[in-house]
Amino acid sequence: MQQINSIADYLNSEGLATTGQDLFVYFAPPETRNCTILFPSNDPPVIDPDTPGYFIGKFQVITRNSRHSDGMTNCAIMSEALTLVDFDLPEIYIKMCRPLYQPRVFRRAESGLIEFSVTYDIRFIVK
Secondary structure (H helix, E strand, C coil): CCCHHHHHHHHHHCCCCCECCCEEECCCCCCCCCEEEEEECCCCCEECCCCCCEEEEEEEEEEEECCHHHHHHHHHHHHHHCCEEEEECCCEEEEEEEECCCCEECCCCCCCCEEEEEEEEEEEEEC
16 A cells, blocks of 8 residues: 555654654664554555545554553554544545554564554545
8 A cells, every 4th residue: 555654644743653763664673662663454455446546455553662551552542543534635535444453462572572463444545
């Protein structure tokens, strides 16, 4: 989903995270301890056959934290910020965006960090 940068710009503009500091697209440097990573789904967005420019897709929000409670709090903040209906961004118009499930928690890494993942369903129109 090429439009993932628009979502990162939105989160940055809302003061929820700072791009390049604690907000990254695709990957975060391994030394970054507390951050959010936006990652497009492995499957590209589906093109709606009846509506030109309308797409149905998914993306992941991955949160990396040193404390479980901080990671869950960040997941909740992102969920609230990214639950959107009829929302206008510079490159896309979001008809609907919502988390599909509660955070998936992965085992603590050797670095002591925990990662959480939430997949979002998004329906949008490319401008």
